[in-house]
Amino acid sequence: MMMSVLLAADFRAIGITVAVIVLAGMVALFVRNIFEARSELGSEIELAPNKKLYFSDEELEGKKLDASLSFALVVLTLTAIALPFYWLAEPGRQEGAVDAYQLNFESRGEGLYTEGAQCVNCHSANGVGGVAAYVLQDGDGQFIANASWVAPALNNLFHRYSEEEVTYVLNFGRPGSPMAAWGTPGGGPLTSQQVQNTIEYMQTFQVQSLDPIEINESADPVAAQAEADELAAEIRAEVERSLADGEFETLGEAVFNLGYFSGFQAGSLSCARCHTSGWSLGPAVPRLPGTDPLDPGIAGCGGGDPSGIGFSLCGTIHERFPDDAWKLPDGSWAPEGGLADDEGFYYEAMDGTEVRLDDRGSPVTADGEAYLILTEGDTAGDLAECAVVSGLWEPSSGDAYPFDQRVPLESEDGVFVDPEPIDTSALGPNDLILPSGEVGFECEVIDMPERTSYAQFNFIYNGANAGSGYGRGGQSAAGLMPGFGALLPEDLIQAVVDYERSLG
Ligand code: HEC
Ligand code: HEC
Known part of the structure; x- marks a missing residue:
């Protein structure tokens, strides 16, 4: 330019x-x-015989x-x-x-999209998304059921993927799904020029994104901002509707499954379409163990849709993205590492107390000793020290007694009896019933906000980049995990992080 x-x-x-x-x-x-006109020179006097006058x-x-x-x-x-x-x-x-030339490429791309390669059959006109007929088979190739596989909206494609990543998907398709390999590298019919033309055509129907840089650089930033606000409002309205209709229980779960029942944006903004088995086949296809070859479809724990493109998020998330940030009391993120002063990092607890952090972001006492971070399920031995972060207790004196109101105790004669209900009036102001049901005496409470992972938020915001792995044990580097920063409002991404971390 x-x-x-x-x-x-x-x-x-x-x-x-x-x-x-x-x-x-x-x-x-x-x-x-005018000024330098010269006077005439002489002329020929006699005419030669062979010359004509x-x-x-x-x-x-x-x-x-x-x-x-x-x-x-x-x-x-x-x-x-x-x-x-x-x-x-x-x-x-x-x-x-x-x-x-550009128009020429775009119109050739349009020809491929609507006729040559018939992308339109599955992804619909202008890339609003649709469904593709699919035959479910068992391991031996036996027919199980006809299904409709969600074909994601493509009108937000370039806000989620780079052009390079889209080229990869077009070349190699999504093996095991209705999305075939279209480019010659994957054995498909389209030349690299045709794949490029298709990409150029798809770029003509992209919707506005929420990305502030794109909004600023657009021809009419005011109108672009208004469109972005409208998009964000639409997404929120859909999330709220699904919660109100009882489709999901938490905000994070609703975002994770965005469009599962309603087909909103053909599932293009959902996480579950790649991270929950069978999601793309919709709620109509039964997914009970034994009735089909797919996993039972536990949210976030399946190895992706039947194509297996996604990745189980259960069990490994905390290991891959360790807690590295606190949430501020208003729900936003603390700066990485916490707040800083001359003595290092500290964090403000919910009640405003300053809690020092060590260089790994864990809270330490004024003497620089680590607090014991207890989570539900920790033993009474730990509790005896009575130091807990996040719903937090620091010991001043006394012991903690095991006491669980939910589990009937066995008496000596082998008869189960309900435990004595705890006499809360006998507890001092600093005696607490811990999440495990045990009692901690004389505890000092430091009510720390939730601990979470900024690295995970970042990863979902940016997606996996083609060519580079990430986190511990780095992944495929194929760039298949989209970035959602330009399409999902940040508080919704945060809600989804909380949800994923709750999956264990
Ligand atoms: C037979 C139906 C069908 C046709 C034809 C088809 N697609 Fe797809 N496409 C799908 C389905 C289904 C998926 C989702 C696969 C999955 O679940 O991983 C998909 C995924 C994609 C994706 C990845 C998008 C994302 O967000 O994951 C792109 C890009 C894409 N298709 C582009 C195209 C283009 C361009 C064409 C034409 C050259 C085309 N598709 C033709 C069914 C189809
Ligand atoms: C188009 C498919 C697709 C969609 C949609 C998708 N992901 Fe992923 N996701 C992947 C793939 C593939 C990986 C593995 C990354 C790699 O190997 O490059 C991954 C990896 C991840 C990881 C890292 C897992 C680990 O243990 O390292 C997290 C976290 C994650 N996705 C969260 C999400 C969230 C949250 C959403 C929705 C906002 C989402 N994903 C939507 C395909 C997808």
């Missing part, structure tokens, strides 16, 4: 310079002719000469004027040529 602007400026400058030089030259010549000098230098010179002058003037004008129009001609 920059280059062509520079070039255009050059061409204009050249054109104008040439025009000025030519005009100045003409004026100079004219003036010189030509026009007389009077005749030649009269009308005839005038006519020839005038004609020459007119042609010269026309050329001199036309040439710079030709240069002046050159940048426009170049822009026109580029536009024409």
